[in-house]
Amino acid sequence: MARKFFVGGNWKCNGTLEEVKKIVAMLNEGAVPSPDVVEVVVSPPYVFLPTVQASLKSDFQVAAQNCWVKKGGAFTGEVSAEMLANLGVPWVILGHSERRALLGESNEFVGDKVAYALSQGLKVIACVGETLEQRESGSTMEVVAAQTKAIADKISSWDNVVLAYEPVWAIGTGKVASPAQAQEVHLELRKWLQGNVSPQVAETTRIIYGGSVNGANCKELGGQTDVDGFLVGGASLKPEFIDIINAAE
Numbered sequence: 001m002a003r004k005f006f007v008g009g010n011w012k013c014n015g016t017l018e019e020v021k022k023i024v025a026m027l028n029e030g031a032v033p034s035p036d037v038v039e040v041v042v043s044p045p046y047v048f049l050p051t052v053q054a055s056l057k058s059d060f061q062v063a064a065q066n067c068w069v070k071k072g073g074a075f076t077g078e079v080s081a082e083m084l085a086n087l088g089v090p091w092v093i094l095g096h097s098e099r100r101a102l103l104g105e106s107n108e109f110v111g112d113k114v115a116y117a118l119s120q121g122l123k124v125i126a127c128v129g130e131t132l133e134q135r136e137s138g139s140t141m142e143v144v145a146a147q148t149k150a151i152a153d154k155i156s157s158w159d160n161v162v163l164a165y166e167p168v169w170a171i172g173t174g175k176v177a178s179p180a181q182a183q184e185v186h187l188e189l190r191k192w193l194q195g196n197v198s199p200q201v202a203e204t205t206r207i208i209y210g211g212s213v214n215g216a217n218c219k220e221l222g223g224q225t226d227v228d229g230f231l232v233g234g235a236s237l238k239p240e241f242i243d244i245i246n247a248a249e
């Protein structure tokens with residue numbers, strides 16, 4: 001079964017209401033392939049989710065950038081998976097390296113979050129990736145396999161999961177992984193899924209690349225056999241996001 005190209009836009013903690021409206025207009029007006037060819041999911045900050053959802057064209061979907069690890073309740077400042085489901089938000093990004101590094105989210109915590117979000121009917125963009133130090137010490141695969149295992153251990157179906165390989169050294173740095181570097185890790189992740197989950201999950205799960213993707217490098221990256229799309233940060237706020245979506249063709 002062919003894996004449909006997937007392009008996610010992570011707006012992070014950026015934007016005013018006015019800026020968000022401009023980005024939505026840019027997205028709605030851009031010429032892109034049909035949703036049969038590419039799945040586009042943009043992820044504004046929580047507070048803008050309803051506005052974006054109401055004004056974004058129906059070919060595109062939205063994602064939250066995080067959610068709480070279990071049922072909501074006395075967890076001040078958190079947003080639960082049930083709330084996102086209640087608002088009709090279909091996707092959530094979990095395990096982003098900024099949250100792992102700055103907020104101390106462990107592999108196990110991310111695995112629990114993925115499992116809980118799936119149990120509430122959300123689809124998940126689950127992020128994994130190594131730091132520069134880990135890459136230079138030769139432990140890239142060990143690190144991403146451990147992050148993926150912590151998720152695999154907690155879930156019974158990968159149907160609603162997209163795996164995002166995002167090398168930490170490439171996020172927001174302008175230092176993009178080379179197409180060969182990305183392909184190498186994506187292939188290894190697919191082999192990991194094949195050996196540790198199932199050949200069917202390895203074949204059907206989309207593994208997308210994130211880390212300084214832009215309008216100039218997207219075509220070659222997206223042309224790699226095991227690169228099924230992108231998670232885009234900085235460039236998802238700019239008109240070049242339309243070019244990145246067009247890398248699907």
Ligand code: PEP
Pocket residue numbers: 010012166170171172173174210211212213231232233234235
């Ligand atoms: C990200 O935040 O997921 C990301 C990939 O950021 P950037 O594209 O800016 O490197």
